[in-house]
Amino acid sequence: MLEIERDSPMKSRRLDFRDKVAVLTGAGSGIGRALALELAARGCHLAIADIREETLTAVAAELAQFPIRVSTHVLDVASREQVASFPARVLAAHPAVDLLFNNAGVAVGGHFLDTPEADYDWLFEINFHGVVRMTRAFLPGLLQRPDAHVVNTASLFSLIAPAGQTHYAASKFAVRAFSDALRHELERSTVGVSAVCPGGVATAIARSARFSPTLPAGAIEKQLERSRRLLRMPPERAAQIILRGVEKRSPRIIVGYDAWLGYLLERVLPTGYWSLMRNLTS
Template sequence: MQTKECVAVLTGAGSGIGRALASALAQSGCHLALADVNAVALAETAAQVRALGVRVSEHTLDVADRSAVAALPDAVIAAHGQVDLLINNAGVALGGTFDQVSVENFDWLMRINFDAVVTMCRAFLPLLRQRPEARIVNLSSLFGLITPAGQTAYCASKFAVRGFSNALRLELNDSNVGVTVVHPGGVATAIATSARPAEGSSEAGQARKLARAKRLLRMPPARAAEIILRGIERNKSRVIVGNDALILSWLERLMPVSYWRLLPGLASNND
């Protein structure tokens, strides 16, 4: 897929992988409809990519708000006239075991990480079908491939994105719309520091978990964006980002039940 002169809708564009993807797409000549719940961060990203000479529209959006998502296609068409690429990147994190996570927080995460992906696909698929070639790109995670303790809610959401994307790809197999699912490993974004803490977890325990997470988040977002964009351009069905994600994905395939024996540090849920 050639992204030059295409129009991409990108959620979670205000920071991290989303901001890096916006820059990478703009450098390839792709026009952008950028969405984020944080209007200030969104404006910063938009200013950066406008300097690269592409057309950019800003859409302050809570992806968990179904009525707001339903109104977004009309706003994008008014600004750009077409949609060729939908990238569902927005996501949040939540620490804690299943017993520690409240019903409200579990549902909050699922609404943003999974329900919003489905809602965005439903909203934009009719527009994507109108283009000669189009693609949906859904960001799952390394934790959509493996299942560490203390990540029950996050894994549930990212495995759901993976399963939904794979089934949707088969349903659209004979159409002009392709589907890519992305599994980033340890990318140096703010997802760990912005994660909601587990209910009842001690401050010391939270600090230790945060420090451990930061040690694992090494890849620069710009590098992750390059890998994702290359996967889009090559019409790849699945993109695994980072050697850590690649190695662990193969380990899970070889030892689907017992692989955690080799990863005691990552598997541990001790505070």
């Protein structure tokens, strides 16, 4: 069992990104891309990872304008073998790692009994087990740094659990719980932990989601259109909010008015918020 006995005076100060090294998964698009650009603008060196090489190459080209070190890594966070060997790949390009952003994620849409178990397994391997594996791989090194932080992307659906989100919400509740418990374990160390809870950010996650095969013709396109209407915050704005929260070492970073509304509804009506939400959106 990990025993940590020292206090950390660094946690009372604002986190400075300049000249730190950040590992960032899901960096090829959406919030991940925006985080990479915002971190680079703040002087943070980057090891960016994504499962798609072409998107990594495009983001790396955008990062070339900044005077920082950038390494790109094709990585499947669902692969135990790839994640286990990943720290060595990063340390071949950077002297150490100070920040870990576990941002890679996918979505599954559809009701519980209509969704294949294989889709559930696929989602959990990426959304939750990927976060756990990455943290296990990098945490020993982070604990050797004078000022380090782990940032796990959860979701509005780690605060509330609407119908049709049984799989996705479960994975994101797990990320938030893992983040909270890990933060408590590390409270006397030099490593902080934040859980990020974004609301409707304009990313491609809905377009790349898996949907129940029993959905009638046209239903998927209707769901995608509804997602386009709800996912409105620019990723660049989300990245600014996230890094402001990390800078303050906030344990929970809620992104967007809709996420704040969901958070407050769950606090006020912990078992009754769904009835209110259903009536408001019907």
